[in-house]
Amino acid sequence: MRHNQKVREAVKDTLPDLLAGADLMTRPNRTVAVPVKFLEHSRFRLSDAQVQQGAGQGRGEPGDVLQPGREEGQQQGQAGGTGDGEIRFMVELKIEEIVDWLWEELKLPELKPKRINTMDQPEYIREGWDKRGARSRLDRRRTMKEAVKRHAVQGNTALSVDDEPLSLINDDLRFRQLVKRPAPATSAAVIFALDVSGSMDEAQRRLAKQFFFFALQGIRRQYAKVETVFLAHAAQAWEFDESQFFQASSSGGTVTSSVARLALDVMGTRYDPGRYNVYFFYASDGENAAEDRDEARNTLVDIARQVNYAGYVETGGVASFRPRDTQLAEIFTEIKGTGLPVGTSHLASQDDVWNAIRQFFTEQARD
Amino acid sequence: MTELEEYAQQIEGLARRLGMDYYPVDFEIAPASLMTEIAVYGLPVRMPHWSFGVRYIHQLVRQSMGHSKIFEVMFPGDPCRAFLMDTNSTAENALVTAHVLGHADFSKNNQLFARFHAMAGSNIVETAAAHAHRIQLAIEAHGVERVEQVLDAALALESHIAIDGELHRSRYPEFVERKVAPTQSEFQQRFSQLPGVEAPAKQKTGQVRAPVPPHAEYDLLWFIANYAPDLEQWERDIFLMVRCESFYFYPVFACQIMNEGWASYWHARLLREAEFLPQPLYLSAIKAHSDVVRPFASGQETALAINPYYLGFSIWERIVEKHGIERARQVRTEEDDFGFIRNWLDEELAEQSGLFVYEARPGDEIRVATKDIAAIREAILAPKFNFGAPRVAAAELKHDGSLTLQHDHGSDGRGLDVNRAKRVLEYVNRVWRRPVKLVTVNDRAENVELAA
Numbered sequence: 001m002r003h004n005q006k007v008r009e010a011v012k013d014t015l016p017d018l019l020a021g022a023d024l025m026t027r028p029n030r031t032v033a034v035p036v037k038f039l040e041h042s043r044f045r046l047s048d049a050q051v052q053q054g055a056g057q058g059r060g061e062p063g064d065v066l067q068p069g070r071e072e073g074q075q076q077g078q079a080g081g082t083g084d085g086e087i088r089f090m091v092e093l094k095i096e097e098i099v100d101w102l103w104e105e106l107k108l109p110e111l112k113p114k115r116i117n118t119m120d121q122p123e124y125i126r127e128g129w130d131k132r133g134a135r136s137r138l139d140r141r142r143t144m145k146e147a148v149k150r151h152a153v154q155g156n157t158a159l160s161v162d163d164e165p166l167s168l169i170n171d172d173l174r175f176r177q178l179v180k181r182p183a184p185a186t187s188a189a190v191i192f193a194l195d196v197s198g199s200m201d202e203a204q205r206r207l208a209k210q211f212f213f214f215a216l217q218g219i220r221r222q223y224a225k226v227e228t229v230f231l232a233h234a235a236q237a238w239e240f241d242e243s244q245f246f247q248a249s250s251s252g253g254t255v256t257s258s259v260a261r262l263a264l265d266v267m268g269t270r271y272d273p274g275r276y277n278v279y280f281f282y283a284s285d286g287e288n289a290a291e292d293r294d295e296a297r298n299t300l301v302d303i304a305r306q307v308n309y310a311g312y313v314e315t316g317g318v319a320s321f322r323p324r325d326t327q328l329a330e331i332f333t334e335i336k337g338t339g340l341p342v343g344t345s346h347l348a349s350q351d352d353v354w355n356a357i358r359q360f361f362t363e364q365a366r367d
Numbered sequence: 368m369t370e371l372e373e374y375a376q377q378i379e380g381l382a383r384r385l386g387m388d389y390y391p392v393d394f395e396i397a398p399a400s401l402m403t404e405i406a407v408y409g410l411p412v413r414m415p416h417w418s419f420g421v422r423y424i425h426q427l428v429r430q431s432m433g434h435s436k437i438f439e440v441m442f443p444g445d446p447c448r449a450f451l452m453d454t455n456s457t458a459e460n461a462l463v464t465a466h467v468l469g470h471a472d473f474s475k476n477n478q479l480f481a482r483f484h485a486m487a488g489s490n491i492v493e494t495a496a497a498h499a500h501r502i503q504l505a506i507e508a509h510g511v512e513r514v515e516q517v518l519d520a521a522l523a524l525e526s527h528i529a530i531d532g533e534l535h536r537s538r539y540p541e542f543v544e545r546k547v548a549p550t551q552s553e554f555q556q557r558f559s560q561l562p563g564v565e566a567p568a569k570q571k572t573g574q575v576r577a578p579v580p581p582h583a584e585y586d587l588l589w590f591i592a593n594y595a596p597d598l599e600q601w602e603r604d605i606f607l608m609v610r611c612e613s614f615y616f617y618p619v620f621a622c623q624i625m626n627e628g629w630a631s632y633w634h635a636r637l638l639r640e641a642e643f644l645p646q647p648l649y650l651s652a653i654k655a656h657s658d659v660v661r662p663f664a665s666g667q668e669t670a671l672a673i674n675p676y677y678l679g680f681s682i683w684e685r686i687v688e689k690h691g692i693e694r695a696r697q698v699r700t701e702e703d704d705f706g707f708i709r710n711w712l713d714e715e716l717a718e719q720s721g722l723f724v725y726e727a728r729p730g731d732e733i734r735v736a737t738k739d740i741a742a743i744r745e746a747i748l749a750p751k752f753n754f755g756a757p758r759v760a761a762a763e764l765k766h767d768g769s770l771t772l773q774h775d776h777g778s779d780g781r782g783l784d785v786n787r788a789k790r791v792l793e794y795v796n797r798v799w800r801r802p803v804k805l806v807t808v809n810d811r812a813e814n815v816e817l818a819a
Contacts, residue, residue, distance in 0.1 A: 027551075042790035043523050044757045044774075047782050047810070052727045053736065055746035058669025059661045060723055060735040067733040221702055 037127035044315050072141040099217040124178045129345040133175025137357040188279065188308075189271035190216055191263050194245065195284035197234040197254040202313035207347040208283035211220045211313050215281055223277065229266050233259035235289075237290075240268070256288045258330060264306075273306040286326025297331045304340040312344045371457050375641045376465045382468045386692075387633065389471035390445040390489075394464065397450045410753070438649055443474030445489035458651035461644065462659075465637040469630030477626075479618040484535040488792055491615050498608040515603045520794040521609040523589065526756035528613045529586035530621075538593050542574035542728050543638070548566015565686035569611045588613070590761045596728050596768040597800040605783065617754060621703045624747075629699055631660055632687070635680070662720065671725060671733070673747060682711050682719060708747055716741045759805070769800055774807035782808040785817065792819035 050073060060066060129142055147166045192206070192212050220226050230240045235248035237259040271278055282301050288296055306308045312332040332344045345356035373392065382389075441449040449467040451460045461515070474480040488494065506514045533547040551559070558564065564748045584590045592598070592606035638644065638652050662677045663670045698711065717740050724746045725738040736742075762773035772792075776782050788805055796803045796819040 004478045021614045023568065040795070041519065041523060041786040043786050044755050044759050045784045046779055047784045048729070049781060053746055053749070054671060054673045054725055054727075055673050055743055056669060056723055056725045056735075057673055058721050058723075060669060060721070061735050062723075062735050066725055067727075164703070167663060253498065253703055 003285070017082070021031045027253055030216070031363045076224060076287070076301070092206070099214075099221065126176050127179045128177045129174040130177050131173060131175070133170070134179065137176040137178075139176050143168065143172050146172040187227070187230065187275075188219055188223040188277040189227045189267075190219055190279045190281070191229045191266060191271075192216075192233060192245075193231045193237075193282040194231045194248075195234070195257045195259075195282075196248045196250050197287075198250070199254070199285050199287055200315070204285060204347075205351070207315050207353060208313065210350075210353045211283065211347060211356055212281060214280070214353065215311065215360065218357065218361055219279055227276075229263075229271075229305065229319075231259050232264070233262070237262040249269060254288050255292045255296075256282075257292050257295040257299050260296060260303055264299060264302055267303075267306060269283050278307040279306075280307045281313070282330055283313045283315060286314045286328045288326070288327045293327055296328070297334070300331060301335055301340070302339075304335050304342050307341070309341045309343070309360070310335075312342070313356055314344065314348050315347045370543075371451075371460050371464075374457075374641075378461065378465050378637055378641060381637055381641055382465075382472075382633070387472045387628045388467060389475045390447055392441075392447040392449050392467060392471050394449050394451060394467075394632060396453050398453050405742065413534050427674045433462055439466060440649045441470050442492050443470060444482060444491050445475075445484070445560065446797055447471045448492050456570060456651065458648045459655050461732060462634055462638065462655050465641075466630045469633030470626060471630045472633065473622070473626050473699060477618065477622060477703075478700060479703050480565075483534070483614055483618055486568035487611060487614060491612075495612060498612070501604065501608065504507070505605065506550070509601065514605070516794075517605045517798045518609075518799045520591075521606045523732045523794050525590070525609060525613050525806065526754040527585065527587035528589070528610055528617070528757060529584075530617055530754055532586055534611065534614050536586070536589060539579060540577055542655065543577040543581070553624070554794060559560045580761055580765045583775075585758065586610075587636070587761060587772075588761065591795070591799065595799050598798060613754075618703075620754060621705075621751065622707075623709045624679045624682075624704045625699070625795075626679070627818065628677045628683045630680075631656070631676050631680040631725060632683040635752070663817075670776060673722070674765045676719070677748075678712075679707075681716060682707065686711060688755045704751060705748055708744050712740075712744055717743055758781075762806075768801035770795075770801065770803045772804065773806040776808045776812075782810070782812075782815065785809075785815070789819065791816055792817055795819070 051276075056066070131138060144166070147168050150172060151166060194200075194208055194212075196205075200208075216226070216228065228242070228246040230242055231237055232240055232245060232248045232250075233255070235253050235255045235258065236250075238248070239262065240248055259282070267273055269277060300310070311329065314326065314329055329344060329346075332342055334344045336344070343360050345352070345359055347353060347356055379436065419790075439449075439451075441447060445471070447467070449463075452462055455463065473605060500597040501520075502514060515565055547767075555802075580590065588606050588610040592603045592610070595603075635656055639648060641649070644652070660674070660677045660680045662674050683695060686698060696818060698707070702710065717738070722743050723738050724736045724742045725733055729732040757779050758775040760773050760775060761770060765771070785806075788807065792803055792805055804816055806814060806816050809815045
């Protein structure tokens, strides 16, 4: 229905606000309620009268109260936004659906898993039958079929339940065969790192969150299994779960290497880049302690070598200005120059989120 | 033949014996989803527009017959088309069949219906389907977006037709006779004969270009179709199609109470006199009937709206009881809801039914205001004036092609809702393609000018 298309547009417009909700990324039953408005087809209508009149029916004498008055505040809640000539209703949508729309709308490319030769994860697959094999792989149905066939060929057609059971000979036996096949890894791990030092304000975090959200959605589209790790850091780094992740804040200085080291540690212990497609996204305002520069660079290069893709988003600044090169932006640009799969982007406003997402996914698809 | 078809045939036979007079009715059994769709679009196949989608969502919750759960959709015409819902029980569908015959009788004989019938031909369902097809062709030729713009405007003005006017109208005359100055009085004649008085300039006669519109034009759909400076032919076509369907809906709208009441009267009477119906079936049908004409939702004692099935039914019963069926048939032919309520809803009936007028102030309690019969009648009829729409007329078409709309706030009693009016102006502006403005008043009765 054309109306549904209009709902889509409304959803797209309100999406940024929706994502401000707490734990959208990892919540299992992932639907959001979208308030859809502006969808009334307007007509000329008289303005609301001071006193509305109508005809009614029932017991009642002049002066009788039919419905008690409502508190002002209550009434607003009930009116549901109709005051401005809007119809407002909540549409429950699956996040996957929304993301599918967006991907279509923004014409974002699909991600590629790492190439097979770089990532052999052999898998046994059943293929064919043989007359010899291990007992446990005996295919009974197949074996019986062979026996029936043999009996038929030998002219023994009277097969019925009452008759003697079919006699099996060794020739009838069929065993399932297994072959070794390399299979691409279908699981991914996404590591989100967020600078929560004092210089990151609410708006910047919000942008980072939106970016993370869409990045994760994009990756989810590609892999059967996606696991997430949330790391926050100031002078030190900690791992959080999602609900606390965006609330975390610290007044300390910024030491990027701390979070990079923690990320390396996570990869080393839980998400071996040989078995997982690992993605690393880092959001920061770009200010890093000067003495940490070399350390940060080395650890980040380490990360970039191991992951499918490392993305750096810098928040803050004004949209129309090119950000001055911060220390971290310099580091990432430098790493990118060496040909590692790294991307940087700058988020100053809502619109930049889409650009950044598009940029990351295009680059990643090109690799 | 199914059980229902058999009953339907017998009910029709009985109806003819009781003197009902109608065009043949085609009955069709339809699934619930189709029924809602029909109820929303108004017609089984109608032009596509997204606003119907909104109505669909709202309708899903509401639509049903009176306070029952039965669903009935019927299109008057020759033949009439009626849809029965497949989930209704046989008893319910027998009731609906009888009810539909009541509508069929009404629509053949009522003047308002007959007038439309004469103007637009009889088979609205097919006409509407043909319209839908033409819109589809327009979509293919010009794209959804452009067609939708035109439909946005045309459907927003859906009710703005001249309800007393003709469906087929020609354009205003291009030229009119120049107004001749009034003949001179005796004194002036004698004065002009005095010596030394100049001979009066010779009166110019002949024709002059007529102003457009020559008078306030309330048929906005027609006016835009004919006088919009840059309207393309296919766009004009859409306006006229929407207008044609509006003409069809007007009698349905303006006779709703009478019509539903008449049909309820007849379904009750037909079922009562249908001796061929088995007793249990009759009982469940009559139970359904009492739900249909019940004034309140179940479990309540007052209602802030009037069930047209109930009101119409009670008035008809009373007319038949007091004046006989022939008089009732005459009323059916001659009145619409305005005449019906004003002439036939009397004090006694209003008192018996407990009708009242209520008042609601924003945020305040809702109270019974009065039980005065005149006030009750007007409160019932108020939403029905002018096809339920404010009176907005095309007042002036300037040489640069800009259009001025004038809201007749005097007769409507107050101004327009500004936000909605602005949006409508935007819709209109997209097809008019020149400036469009609207004059109405605000809360303090000062003139307000909206522009798009």
